[in-house]
Amino acid sequence: MSASRESYLRGVRAAVPFAVVIVPFGMLFGLLASEAGLQLFEIMAFSFSVFAGASQFAALHLLQDHAPLLVIITTALAVNLRMLMYSVTLAPHLGASPLGIRAVMAYFLVDQSFALSVAEFEGRPDLTLPEKIAYFFGAVTPVAPLWFGSTVAGAVAGSAIPPEYALDFAVPITFLAMTAPMIRSWPHAVAAGLSVALTLALAFLPYGTGLLVGSAIGMAAGAGFEYWREKAAL
Template identity: 50%
Template structure:
């Protein structure tokens, strides 16, 4: 391995991440607008994106904050939405698990749907990559995305201060979730999980503080896991 190999891997990652800018910019801007509409200050909205950097969990938390849910419920719901990150981490461990602790911490913080997807595909396609090259690719993939997530959260928050609070921004929340979830429904397990979670959320909508979301998430994960188990057994 040479420094040139690591640098080449980094720039391949950057090129792989560039198309996702079309997703990151509108969603981060929308989060900033909705955060301010929910009562957060501009600094709080920006800090939220920097600390969490997880779109679906952030949208969930903001909705619960708007509903005056207890902090514990907000945290539990956001964690439930982000449970997929545990699966991402398990998948990345064979590739990045031998790195020093600080590098693993950086990778954990910067793991999002988009850079995970393109990184794991690259690792499986190019099995000769060293750990250093894999880490460089991972950092390259997130380079066009994370800074724009922060910047356009700030842009959205600044725009949000100029938008009256009675303009009905609530409509953006379900649209945002539909746009994030729709492209992911590409397997039978995913579709089953989404259907079970949808039905569960309707059945348990009567629960306070959107606790029905946690119940529905559990039902969805269980249903999806069962479909995958049966598919594996048949295979």
């Protein structure tokens, strides 16, 4: 077996456990989008074009609240700002890939593929570029079909799921499981803690704009704390 194929299969195996949260996450989105009045083709067009669960939920919630288009777009972009940081983190590992491959990886860059890839690349610094590319695509191979398939299932049959199953547990569980191990320094903790605290404190603001304010201040505080630490160490 070639090294790239072995790397790809490691990525697939590492991503399979995420099915526990991806399936209810996708079904919940399909169900809520259907209840909001979207047709199946609209729901799937939404998922295929955006392919980012958190921003899809945020945009759907604002659509239901009849928020202004600018607020919807701004909120979705703010929720997905983490993808910019993901890209910066992965650039040293995958930046030398051909443009076409990088474009495809940009589409499939989601929380799961990022978290698994970073852990793999840091744990195996001797991996070649083809092996890293193979692992990345292996990590997203189970994720994408599960997301799209469960979204269809939620849209078509979600109303038949008993309320006590509480599919919405998947949303916070997913992000806690992926983000908690990434908080490795005080600047990370400051940014995360302040963002959460401010978002909760500003929950009364219309159209979820408290999220925008909280995340912006949290990131700025984390960056400022990091700058202060570096200056103090000089």
